[in-house]
Amino acid sequence: MPNLKDLKNRIESVKNTRKITKAMQMVAAAKLRRAQEAAEQSRPYTERFNAVMGGLAASVGGSASAPKLLSGTGKDDVHLLVIMTAERGLCGGFNSNIAKLGRARAQELLAQGKTVKIITVGKKGRDSIKRDLGDTFVGHVDLTEVKRVGYENAQDIARDLLARFDGEEFDVCTIFYSKFVNVVTQIPTAQQVIPASFEETEDAGESTLYDYEPSEEAILADLLPRGVATQIFAALLENGASEQGSRMSAMDNATRNAGEMIDKLTIQFNRSRQAVITNELIEIISGAEAL
Amino acid sequence: MANTMQFDLVSPERSLASLEATAVQIPGADGDMTAMPDHAPTITTLRPGVLTVEATDGASQYAVTGGFAEISAEGTSVLAEKAMPVAEVTAADMDALIAQASDAAANATPEAKDAADKTVADLEALRAALNV
Numbered sequence: 001m002p003n004l005k006d007l008k009n010r011i012e013s014v015k016n017t018r019k020i021t022k023a024m025q026m027v028a029a030a031k032l033r034r035a036q037e038a039a040e041q042s043r044p045y046t047e048r049f050n051a052v053m054g055g056l057a058a059s060v061g062g063s064a065s066a067p068k069l070l071s072g073t074g075k076d077d078v079h080l081l082v083i084m085t086a087e088r089g090l091c092g093g094f095n096s097n098i099a100k101l102g103r104a105r106a107q108e109l110l111a112q113g114k115t116v117k118i119i120t121v122g123k124k125g126r127d128s129i130k131r132d133l134g135d136t137f138v139g140h141v142d143l144t145e146v147k148r149v150g151y152e153n154a155q156d157i158a159r160d161l162l163a164r165f166d167g168e169e170f171d172v173c174t175i176f177y178s179k180f181v182n183v184v185t186q187i188p189t190a191q192q193v194i195p196a197s198f199e200e201t202e203d204a205g206e207s208t209l210y211d212y213e214p215s216e217e218a219i220l221a222d223l224l225p226r227g228v229a230t231q232i233f234a235a236l237l238e239n240g241a242s243e244q245g246s247r248m249s250a251m252d253n254a255t256r257n258a259g260e261m262i263d264k265l266t267i268q269f270n271r272s273r274q275a276v277i278t279n280e281l282i283e284i285i286s287g288a289e290a291l
Numbered sequence: 292m293a294n295t296m297q298f299d300l301v302s303p304e305r306s307l308a309s310l311e312a313t314a315v316q317i318p319g320a321d322g323d324m325t326a327m328p329d330h331a332p333t334i335t336t337l338r339p340g341v342l343t344v345e346a347t348d349g350a351s352q353y354a355v356t357g358g359f360a361e362i363s364a365e366g367t368s369v370l371a372e373k374a375m376p377v378a379e380v381t382a383a384d385m386d387a388l389i390a391q392a393s394d395a396a397a398n399a400t401p402e403a404k405d406a407a408d409k410t411v412a413d414l415e416a417l418r419a420a421l422n423v
Contacts (some may be wrong), residue, residue: 043303046303048370052359151302151373154303211334222338222359226357
């Protein structure tokens with residue numbers, strides 16, 4: 001049986017832990033709101049962009065002159081997986097869920113005899129991917145210093161990807177990130193960015209006929225690289241919101257667990273104290289009886 | 292005939308403007324154009340330049356870099372890679388953009404060289420126009 005002093009220390013330490021997790025939860029809640037706002041503000045751009053690109057891609061897509069970014073290289077031997085995770089831990093299953101999805105895809109592709117190359121964004125994903133798939137690892141994007149993810153960060157990543165694509169280092173590029181649904185639900189998602197795929201717009205058949213300035217092809221060639229950046233930016237923002245949401249619920253759980261533990265320890269503490277008192281009483285009484 | 296149309300200016304990071312406009316001057320890649328209500332549906336890419344929006348209660352100006360504009364029956368939307376109100380643009384912003392573009396031009400492949408040089412020239416013209 002642990003003595004009273006030990007129990008007291010234990011309770012104190014769990015109380016401190018609870019304070020920390022509580023604080024982290026509140027910080028995450030505040031950051032989540034900001035991340036969600038950022039994600040919402042970028043949505044109009046992404047939606048319109050995809051709508052226009054969808055229309056353009058549909059009209060140019062079939063022709064032989066379609067840019068490589070849209071039609072692909074004609075092979076799918078080398079796959080580049082961009083796995084986006086957080087820079088920090090303590091956010092529940094967030095990082096490991098994304099890494100798991102990426103790893104499963106990588107192993108599936110390897111089993112099919114394809115070549116896999118992996119770029120990670122975020123320190124946490126790099127650590128876990130490097131352990132298992134170290135030889136396929138080709139690069140890492142460090143966002144540790146970035147306080148607030150901006151479009152420039154997405155552009156940098158996109159530029160790197162495009163340079164690699166032009167250098168024919170890969171045929172297909174897929175990004176892995178977590179889609180934010182709400183605080184308790186984040187869905188790890190894989191999305192193909194090169195060759196570009198756009199969701200079919202529902203009214204594709206009766207869409208307006210546009211004049212294009214310069215030509216359709218020129219616009220498409222100009223916009224496709226931007227499309228990559230846009231998709232990466234949207235993914236980064238979703239990821240940011242997911243990370244905070246995930247951390248918030250993880251910390252909420254941790255706070256609750258700490259509370260339960262404190263209750264249990266307090267009961268144990270009280271029982272031990274009572275036992276000590278009873279013991280002393282018995283000693284006194286038996287001492288008195290002996291006289 | 293409608294006298295105004297819906298105008299939206301959005302950048303990836305935020306939506307800058309959403310209002311009823313009477314005319315929008317767009318710095319198109321092939322030359323400036325002015326979109327007024329009932330303009331023929333057009334999609335054009337942008338070059339770095341000044342975008343002027345005229346509304347019933349006055350005009351506002353935005354500096355935009357690349358992107359594209361979509362003019363349709365519902366209105367005009369400009370999706371700019373980077374956009375900010377002209378009053379907020381500082382010399383440092385422009386210098387950073389020009390430096391970045393010059394870098395890109397210096398490293399560009401021969402086919403892309405012309406386009407990259409043009410971007411630099413457009414940015415310099417934009418700086419001159421803004422007079423910062």
